[in-house]
Amino acid sequence: MTSTNDPADRADVVVVGAGLIGLGIAWRAAARGLDVIVVDPAPGAGASGAAAGMLAPVSELHYGEDALLALNLISAGRYGDWSKELTEATGTDIGYRECGTVVTAWDGADLTALRDLQALHERLGLHSRMLGRRELRELEPGLAAGLPGGLLAAEDHQVDPQALHAALTSAAGAAGVRLRRRRARRVQLSDVSGDRVTGVELDSGEVLAAGQVVLAGGARIRELDGLPPSVAALAGMVRPVKGQTLHLRADRPGLLTRVVRGSVRGVPVYLVPRDDGRVVVGASSEEAGFDTRPRAGAVYELLRDAQALVPEIGELMLERVATGLRPGSPDNAPVIGPAGPEGLVVAGGHFRNGVLLAPVTAEGVAGLLTEGELPAHLIPFSPQRFTSTKGAAG
Ligand SMILES: Cc1cc2nc3c(=O)[nH]c(=O)nc-3n(C[C@H](O)[C@H](O)[C@H](O)COP(=O)(O)OP(=O)(O)OC[C@H]3O[C@@H](n4cnc5c(N)ncnc54)[C@H](O)[C@@H]3O)c2cc1C
Helix, strand or coil: CECCCCHHHEEEEEEECCCHHHHHHHHHHHHCCCCEEEECCCCCCCHHHCCCCEECCCCCCCCCCHHHHHHHHHHHHHHHHHHHHHHHHHCCCCCCECCCEEEECCCHHHHHHHHHHHHHHHHCCCCCEEEEHHHHHHHCCCCCCCCCEEEEECCCEECCHHHHHHHHHHHHHHCCCEEECCCEEEEEECCCCCCEEEEEEECCCEEEEEEEEEECCHHHHHHCECCCHHHHHHHHHCEEEEEEEEEEECCCCCCCCCEEEEEECCEEEEEEECCCCEEEEECCCECCCCCCCCCHHHHHHHHHHHHHHCHHHHHCEEEEEEEEEEEECCCCCCEEEECCCECEEEEECCHHHCCCCHHHHHHHHHHHHHHCCCCHHHHHHCHHHHCCCCCCCC
């Protein structure tokens, strides 16, 4: 292990992980005047590199997840400003589009489920409305004939997560964040009592000294050594949920104008059309440990179901199959806040909503790092919910 007084190896904060969550935090923390190093051997190669970029608090609502809904809505509401700020800072268009989302029904049972969902939306004050067979096809002529109807969630939008990652990398760099392409091996604690963080040891043996360390390693935070038992137990609760997306391209845009989600014979599938003719089809959901190899069966099933909803899909070019591990927490809600020793912060467990939740996580954790407090809307998602008797946030 090499310890050094080199200023290049010192910072106020070390962020472990350069996915959307880690980079977002680093950018916002640097904007508040902190000196930040981010470490990651493969920035953008995690879940953030496979994500489709649906910003879908309404259409992805699950029963009993009211606290998460509130957080999702706050973050969705910040995307317009984030997009503007990132584009101004970097010149990169992050593909934020206020396009709305259509949810299609496959059969009568799906229609009933959508009516129930719409009633729930109404009770919660969310905006959605049912679509009849004809209106559905008028809105999206690329949809298969014969679908019995659907639901319009006009306020569920999209962003391009890979463009967002590129923009965050460049905005963070411009704000002074240093990126080290290394794996963090161990979190270092003070020798005397172990009650405070002192830095991070890299796989090269170098040590980065910092008074605050943010764990944003996605599905892999459990692999870090040196965590005290309570934090190791927390990290161990974050499980990898494998997901595949297919990245297709049409010769010209316009096959779809909104995000389309649906289920085909009970299996969920979605299509996210970009402005330039690309269409992302997703996503599989598999508990397969840390195996990130693309599975042929998942590719087949996604294409089969996407084509059942949008027949022309088979004519598009297949550019990329992407696989990522969603970081799933026990209650499917993120885990954000101080954990264990002073200066250690967890920002993980974003599961299916990490793209959506990037802005609210970044601002909230940057506030914690500079002012020592989380905003009220993040308190229900603090790690303490798994160690106190109050129960889960979702
Ligand atoms: C197929 C798929 C589709 C999705 N679609 C959507 C969507 O439409 N909308 C949405 O909101 N969310 C979506 N998600 C979820 C979203 O992608 C994740 O919640 C989010 O990307 C998590 O971001 P993260 O930065 O925490 O993790 P990641 O993106 O996985 O980044 C973690 C980073 O940490 C690094 N790392 C790990 N361990 C170490 C270490 N020891 N040292 C240094 N670096 C380390 C990794 O290399 C990686 O780059 C999807 C996910 C998948 C897989």
